[in-house]
Amino acid sequence: MRPKFVTHLPNNDELWETGNGIAHVIPGILPTDSPALKYALTVRRTADLLGRCECGGEIAATMRHGLVLKHEDDCPACDGNILPMAKRERHTRQANRGEQHADTH
Numbered sequence: 001m002r003p004k005f006v007t008h009l010p011n012n013d014e015l016w017e018t019g020n021g022i023a024h025v026i027p028g029i030l031p032t033d034s035p036a037l038k039y040a041l042t043v044r045r046t047a048d049l050l051g052r053c054e055c056g057g058e059i060a061a062t063m064r065h066g067l068v069l070k071h072e073d074d075c076p077a078c079d080g081n082i083l084p085m086a087k088r089e090r091h092t093r094q095a096n097r098g099e100q101h102a103d104t105h
């Protein structure tokens, strides 16, 4: 089943639905993100929607967070890589939320 885009969330994340009726919140990509972060986010989004990642990670059930996709430590999409990078690049722009424009470049 093809994943279907539902809506943007206020924090720029996106809500998607897969064919089995499961909703996924996946990280949005900002025009101002660096190429490295955009790549990491792209890998993450693809992995979230497919349920598996090119690093070999697959969806697994956890008690605390429900279904979670565990990435290899050296995967660009793993939390240990993507979260610090996103925080570093974006924390100075938090105040400007809501002023994002589509990037035409």
Ligand SMILES: [Zn+2]
Pocket (backbone or CB within 6 Å): 047, 053, 054, 055, 056, 057, 070, 071, 072, 075, 076, 077, 078
């Ligand atoms: Zn991965």
